[in-house]
Amino acid sequence: MSTESRRPPAPPPAGGPLPELVSYLEGLPEPHILFDEQYRILAANAAYRSQFSPHASVVGRTCYDVSHRFNVPCDQAGESCPLARARRSGQRERVLHLHHTPQGEAYVNIELVPLRDTTGRQTHFIEKMEPLRVAQGEPSASGLIGRSAPFQEMLGLVARVGPSEAAVLLLGESGTGKELVARAIHEASARAARPLVVVDCASLPETLFESELFGHEKGAFTGAQTARPGLVEAASGGTLFLDEVGDIPLPMQVKLLRLLESGTYRRVGSTELRRADVRLVSATHRDLGAMVAQGRFREDLYYRLSTFPIALPPLRERGGDIPLLATSLLARVAPARRLSLAAAALARLARHPFPGNVRELRNVLERAALLTDGDVIGEAVIERALAVGLRAAGPLASAAGPANTVATPRAARRAAERAALEAALAGHHGSREELARALGISLRTLYRRLGEIHQRA
Structure with a gap:
């Protein structure tokens, strides 16, 4: 634990809370801060200093500056402010916020309790902060990821x-x-x-x-x-x-x-x-x-x-989360490569309705990774990856004649496989062995599928 986390809290200013209150907060195992009506932090206990501010004191700064880097209170910056809610309700309030931490932004559960003076006026506020470790507001290798309002x-x-x-x-x-x-x-x-x-x-x-x-x-x-x-x-x-x-x-x-x-x-x-x-x-x-x-x-x-x-909101209502999800999913589907998406590719993904939601996004990115030889996935590759999806396979499957107007799941799947193979062939310039490895199939299976394509042609 750092020197800052061992140091006792700064004494409250004149007219501030009693030292006994500050001492009480210091002994609590969960992170707590104490602040006044002007959002100014008066004390932060050891648990808070250890988890959220191990290298610098937050006393004297505003809670919205420390937590969000805002220059105005949360409710004036589009966030839900527990202090503003407590003033309206007159009781404790709970909210979920994205907070700056030494490890980056993280979701934190906040429980705020207003303290009243002898006249009944709310003069000070205590916040308990509990990190929510099951979700991330930044790209992550696992768990729930998002920052959009429906996700939050x-x-x-x-x-x-x-x-x-x-x-x-x-x-x-x-x-x-x-x-x-x-x-x-x-x-x-x-x-x-x-x-x-x-x-x-x-x-x-x-x-x-x-x-x-x-x-x-x-x-x-x-x-x-x-x-x-x-x-x-x-x-x-x-x-x-x-x-x-x-x-x-x-x-x-x-x-x-x-x-x-x-x-x-x-x-x-x-x-x-x-x-x-x-x-x-x-x-x-x-x-x-x-x-x-x-x-x-x-x-x-x-x-x-x-x-x-x-x-659970569909992905089409979480458009702002697509860049975060795409970065995380690319790392999962191609862990040995450092792939990224060009700005035009991200814009193309943002325009797609994604009826299959996050699962469909993962499939599209996995196809795009297989179709890309370099480190940057461009818009054209995303276009091809979207075009070979199951919903795009209907016209391919029905082209054989009136009897196939409604494609069976098996026919649609085979049509999608053929379209994916044709797209992979168009974008691949190496050997057949390399292509088979990229597609995750044996060389024998690759030649069999190529033969089926030539027969249909």
């Missing part, structure tokens, strides 16, 4: 519900990162040291759903040669994430409801009642309200799952 609004809900035990329902289009958000909720909870178990409800056949979720006893059904615990048991003490919960069969919805209401379940083939200790997070891209109206989803289960719903 969603992240604020994650930060608020994470420490609780409430059931969370994540709503959003495919590719918006629902599993990442579920992981962020888990890591923000008291259960973070225990498992996060993911159940892909869409991939489980109805005949196996109950056994996978609750486990089974030996001899419970043909092929059950040994007893086997289920995913609920595997998640004990941690979080159970039900992905695509709208695909759960109706008969299983009843048993899941019983688990949520009573906290108990039975293995298949057993009469023993077992108790579950799990926190439930679920997700879907479906309209569960419409499914309830149609009788395809139980209304009582819907209300059990949606104690705290969170809507």
Whole structure:
């Protein structure tokens, strides 16, 4: 710990808070600052100095200058100011902010408590600051990334519900990162040291759903040669994430409801009642309200799952986050290369609607990396990478004749593969061996696909 973090806080100015208050803050394990009505910091405790200002004192500076490098209060710079909110509400307030730290900008949970004088007027304010380590406002190798207003609004809900035990329902289009958000909720909870178990409800056949979720006893059904615990048991003490919960069969919805209401379940083939200790997070891209109206989803289960719903914004509403996401995703899809995007390439990405959201952006960047020999990805490469997507494959697949007007998923996939290979050929000037390595396929597979292209030609 630095000399600054060991040094006692500067004495408060005349008319300021009592030394006992400053001493109390100094002993708190979480970072705290104390400031006045003019936003001027009067004291910062040891935990704050260690985490946020190890090399320089912040006493005497304004909180908005220290935290954001603003020259006006947060609410005058487009941010949510907890002090302004406390003045309006007369009580403590919580907000999520991007703060400057020695490691760069980071998301921080702020809880502000107003202090009153003998007349009841708010004269001083205490802020507790808690870093939110599950999200980043800068390019990162993992976790949630973004700075846009819709992203921050969603992240604020994650930060608020994470420490609780409430059931969370994540709503959003495919590719918006629902599993990442579920992981962020888990890591923000008291259960973070225990498992996060993911159940892909869409991939489980109805005949196996109950056994996978609750486990089974030996001899419970043909092929059950040994007893086997289920995913609920595997998640004990941690979080159970039900992905695509709208695909759960109706008969299983009843048993899941019983688990949520009573906290108990039975293995298949057993009469023993077992108790579950799990926190439930679920997700879907479906309209569960419409499914309830149609009788395809139980209304009582819907209300059990949606104690705290969170809507995930689609990428088209997070245009300002595309440069951050692109930088991070390029580092993930091509870790051995130092790739960057030209300004025109970024502008082209910003104009694309991205119906597949962040997952589609990752696929486009992975294609672009394969189509680029240098270190900078240009607009033309991005254009080609966008053109070979699945939605662009429809005309290719339907060109064979009227019978193929609606392409099957397999035909669309093969058309997309052919288009991607043709684009790779157009941009590659090395040997066939190098091209096969770049595409991640064997030389034999490459020659077979080239032969198919020549036959169609």
